[in-house]
Amino acid sequence: MAEWCIVGADGQLGQCLRDALVAQGLTFVALNRDALDITDSSAVHNKIQELHPKFIVNAAAYTNVDGAEDNVDAAHAVNCDGARNVAMAAQEVGATLFHISTDYVFNGNATTPYAHDTPGDPRSVYGQSKWDGELAVINAHPLGSVIVRTAWLYSAYGNNFAKTMVRLSQEDRNVSVVTDQLGQPTSAHDLADQLIKMSAAGIHSGIFHGTNGGTATWFDFTQAIFQLIGADVARVEPTTADKFPRRAVRPHYSVLGHQQWAATTVAPMRHWQEALAEIIGDVRTAVIGPQQ
Secondary structure: OOOEEEEOOOOHHHHHHHHHHHHOOOOEEEEOOOOOOOOOHHHHHHHHHHHOOOEEEEOOOOOOHHHHOOOHHHHHHHHHHHHHHHHHHHHHHOOEEEEEEEHHHOOOOOOOOEOOOOOOOOOOHHHHHHHHHHHHHHHHOOOOEEEEEEOOEEOOOOOOHHHHHHHHHOOOOOEEEEOOOEEOOEEHHHHHHHHHHHHHOOOOOEEEEOOOEOOEEHHHHHHHHHHHHOOOHHHEEEEOHHHOOOOOOOOOEOOEOOHHHHHOOOOOOOEHHHHHHHHHHHHHHHHHOOOO
C-alpha cells in the first residue's frame, strides 16, 4: 500500500512532489486527471478506498484565472465540489489531506502580510472558487485537512513565470515587467519538501502559508533571474499592471504571513532568493537545454 496519494500529479507541484518522495524513499501513487476526475464523487470515493493512503495531496485545480470569469461552473466544479469530494474520501479512510490553495482568496489590498486566519475576500471567480473550496474541505474533514496556501509558484516543470522569463532572456529585445504587484516567488520544489516535513511532524489540520520568505515584485523576480543566468539585467524594464489589462483582477499584494509555523516544529520556508539561486539552473536547462 502506498503511503502517499498525489491528486493532480501532472501539475508542477505534483511533479516536484513525486521527485521529493522518490528522493526520500517514500511510496506514492500519482493520479493525473485521466486517472482520477475529482468532480466524479463516486470515482474519488472508490479510488481512495482502493488505495487507502495515509497522506493525500490535492494539487488538482482549475487554474485558468481569466477563463474562470466566463466558466464559473467549471471552476467551481473542480476547485470547490472536487475539493470536497477528495476531503470526504480522505475522511472516510482516515487520511491526512494537504489541500493546496492560493493567495487569490484574499482581496490583494493589504499592506502587511496576510495572516493564516484572515477571512477570505476574493476578487475573482477563480479566487472565490478556491475560497469556497477551502471552506468545503474544512467542513468535510475538519480534523484531518491541512490547507496550504501558496503563490507565485515556479519550477523546472510546466508553464510558469520563471520559465517564461528565461525564454525571453534569449530573445534580442527588452522585457517589460510590472513593479506594482508584490508577492513571494515560491519554488514548487521547496513546497513539495515542506509538505513532506509537515507530514513527518504530525501536522493533521490547520491553515498554513507555503511560500518562500521575503518579498519581491515581478520586476525584482525577473532581474534576479536574468542576473543568475548571466543575461543582461538592463534589458528588464519596469512597467505597471495597467499596461497589461486582464479579464480577472490580479492581487496587487500577495504577501502571505508565516506566523502559523511557530506553533509547529517545522520552520518556515527559506528566502525566495536562496531558493531561486539553487533551482534556476534546472529551470534554465528545462527551457533552453544544458549550458555548453
